[in-house]
Amino acid sequence: MPHSHFEAYIDESGNTGLDLFGDKEQPFFWTGTIVVEEKISLPYDVYELAQSEGKKELHGNELGLGRIDRLADRLIQIIEGIDARFHFTRTEKKHIPTMRFADAILDNVNNAAVGHMHYQVTFLRKALAARIDAFFSEQDKIEFWNIHLSGNVNEFQQFLRKFRTKISTRYPSNDRRGKSILLDAIEWGIRHPDVLLTERTQRPEGVEDFRSLQYESPNLVSVSMLLSGLHNLGENHNKKVKRIVHDEQSEFGQYLQQMYRYFKGVKIRDDLQLFPIVEGTDMFPDALEFGSSSSSPYLQLVDVCLWLLKQKVDLKKEIYGRAGELLDTVIKRSSINHFSSSFLQAEVQYFTQLLMNAPISEAQLIKAQKQIAELEEQRKKRLENNW
Known part of the structure; x- marks a missing residue:
């Protein structure tokens, strides 16, 4: 037709x-x-x-x-x-700075501490972004936005150190894997701040004057x-x-x-x-x-x-x-x-409930646990090789 x-x-x-x-x-x-x-x-x-x-x-x-x-x-x-x-x-x-920060530290192409699945699978990426969003204060948003626009690598490194302390002390204890990934991602960013920040300020192909307006x-x-x-x-x-x-x-x-x-x-x-x-x-x-x-x-x-x-x-x-x-x-x-922040949190909560309520056999659970362990081992090996 x-x-x-x-x-x-x-x-x-x-x-x-x-x-x-x-x-x-x-x-x-x-x-x-x-x-x-x-x-x-x-x-x-x-x-x-x-x-x-x-x-x-x-x-x-x-x-x-x-x-x-x-x-x-x-x-x-x-x-x-x-x-x-x-x-x-x-x-x-105000949600734009939060998501720009999350994107900067979670992009597995640029950050060796982040696994392919955690960034490329939409739900996993949004779940980690929602955790970041929960700890990203108004002052964090203002500070990072100014860093993002200026491209100041030293200030970005200092910002990451402060945010690492926040995640270390306040992150929920029932999500050890998420905490581990975020802390590794932040630590890698502290060691390689220029890589993560420069990536955020490069131009897409065919786009001019990207740095001035972002x-x-x-x-x-x-x-x-x-x-x-x-x-x-x-x-x-x-x-x-x-x-x-x-x-x-x-x-x-x-x-x-x-x-x-x-x-x-x-x-x-x-x-x-x-x-x-x-x-x-x-x-x-x-x-x-x-x-x-x-x-x-x-x-x-x-x-x-x-x-x-x-x-x-x-x-x-x-x-x-x-x-x-x-x-x-x-x-x-x-x-x-x-x-928006509220929509991100609601979206992640909704799909988390769907996943938690989905039927899963013992065989499927064992297979999933094995795959997760293998992916985590690959992530850590990649991190060690690029530390």
Whole structure:
């Protein structure tokens, strides 16, 4: 069956850039994407709706709940009439330094103390990252982020020594293997800090000026999550993306374009209990387009929907009346990807429970224990040879 096509329009919300700690009012960076059939017709003129409320365009923060409530019925009719779908991403800014640190010390390619399984199997990597996250204080995040951006090897070495003390004294006693791996990984990093830190600041192939921006602003971190969500939508509905239009207000347009090109041809299938499978994909067009909300009714629609969702999720507001009905309509047609400390902990806890409750025979248990012992022996031998 040949693919039909859809178009995706992306809005973003929350101050971005490399200052992850300055904006206390917006700890999360969001993207909202509305997905529509190619060349669909709207049942209402969005610009006329804005004018009816004394505005040139529809923007959630300018309209507020009162005006949105009055427009909600017609917005619902638009969303249902064009069968729109949505995908959101929510990135906790302060979680970026934690995961960058975890990635730096757990990557088995660079750190001889980490076994292949512990980094390459998604669940094992995330389980260790969750342990690190539990001990990574606000001050740790700030300190490591500054080290990460500066590339200061001596400061990184000092940071590792302090973190080693924290793991040594506070790590749970019921996870001796995890503690052993982390302490070995940290110790190896103390002995070879330049290897681990330099790896974090190298450029991906074809990417320029990587060191100055690190490609680590929240909107760039969200690119892979955004494309993953769109890929799933495309597969579920047997469609390809003909156009992806991003709100042009982004201050990192050229870097978004480069990151998009880096990820657009790749689909990662990632069952937590197995190795990720990387596949090629032709789901997406060659390049992002950038457009203004003044010229796109879809960018205005997703702006309103994203604003409502943030009110509910980040600000814990109860959305009542017709505006609440609008939000419910959006949620029923949505998927979301999270990048946050709480999501990491919940994800690891959920899959740990699944594994603990899975039936296993005595023969399987004996085989697994033997394999674990062999892998641990290989890890220690590699560590001794590269100490």
